Amino acid sequence: MIRKAQIDDIWGILDIVERSVPLMQDVGNDQWNSSYPSREDFLKDIAAGELFVETGSDRSVLSVICLNQVEPAEYEQVQWSRSRPSLVIHRMAVDPRYRGKGLAGKLFDFAERRARDLQFDSIRSDTCCRNPGMNSLFQKKGFKKTGTIRFAGSENDFYCYEKKLSERATQQEN
Secondary structure (H helix, E strand, O other), X not given: OEEEOOHHHHHHHHHHHHHHHHHHHHOOOOOOOOOOOOHHHHHHHHHHOOEEEXXXXXXXXXXXXXXXXXXXXXXXXXXXXXXXXXXXXXXXXXXXXXXXXXXXXXXXXXXXXXHHHOOOOEEEEEEEOOOHHHHHHHHHOOOEEEEEEOOOOOOOOEEEEEEEOOHHHHHHHO
16 A cells, blocks of 8 residues: 555665665666665655655555655756646655565556646656666656756766656647
8 A cells, every 4th residue: 555654654764775775886876875865855755745655564664755846956957848837756666675566666656646636747757877677667657758967976867757647738748
């Protein structure tokens, strides 16, 4: 079940980060590291009601996703569709012990349902060019690559993705 994260989920969330960072670094993906995302980032997300988790039957955190309207300054460089505002995906991860079981796809489906419920015309996000799993998932879920950016302090490019959700968004681009 995917639900809003609560303060008592923080240790499970941080465990996912701790398990994920070395795997990311093994393939040269510097999107996450020892300082990002931090406990404080997740606590702010929880306080804002923007962090969601999927939990197992034992209430353990299996996956996490932040959904809000916050766009990094680097997004200004990207040629997005004209539809605004957009829901933005941040800090998404699946516990490595549960990867390959469709949990990431469920998070994407949840994000799309939430975006539609909140009447957003599109969903935006980015991921490191060295994150083949996430890049593939964006494409599989119907997102279009819209640009490439680089965040300060990163050695890698990040690909930006957008998925238009409504007929109105499609008509605006034409």
